[in-house]
Amino acid sequence: FIMISLIMAGGKGTRMDTKQEKLLLEYKKPVILHVVDALKNSNCFSRIIAATSSNSPETEKTLRQSGIEIISTSGKDFVSDLNFVLKQLDDPVFITSGDLPLLDDKIIKQIVENYNSKNVWTSIVITNTFLDSIGIKSEYTTKNKEYAFSGISLVNASQINNLKSIEESIVVIDDKRIGLNINTKDDYELLSST
Secondary structure: OEEEEEOOOOOOHHHHHOOOHHHHOEEEEEEEHHHHHHHHOOOOOOOOEEOOOOOHHHHHHHHHHHOEEEEOOOOOOHHHHHHHOOOOOEEEEEEEEOOOOOOOOHHHHHHHHHOOOOEEEEEEEEEEEHHHHHHOOOOOEEOOOOOOEEEEEEEEEOOOOOOOOOOEEEEEEHHHHHOOOOOOHHHHHHHHOO
16 A cells, blocks of 8 residues: 655754754754655655744755655644644655654564554554653653653544544554654753663
8 A cells, every 4th residue: 555654844843952953963864864764765655745844944955855745834833734734645644753863664664564544543652661761751641641652653644634533543662763752952862872
């Protein structure tokens, strides 16, 4: 089946407290390019699209230079940006945030195998116990606080009208490659020490 990949890359990255755009921070190369290369190398996607906004002009430039298709969003917040893009798509979509520097093609293939068209929305989550064990604290946890969201979801976009009434399925994958995303300076320092 045909699947599209969508990189969310329009955030402000305000918690990093740095002038440089968060997704361009270097870990051997800019963080966003680790995500791009992993998606390309997985050979799972017919298109790779990035959602960018006026918050991330340099990131957008870097993505364009890598041949990534751009959809410009308002940059208001993650949910409205995501909603805006998904309304324009009709295929299954692999959504990832742009700040997962350890992402690789193998874990992407493993996640794509979990796609089930009956589920409108599948979030890939990680147990907080696992995150604690690798020194990561996530603010984005499920209601029961047992799991944290990885920033990766599998979505059947043809079933989406808006994000309000969606039943969410979850798949638990405890893996550092999707567990380490960069939201704070501490996360970045942790990355630099891996």
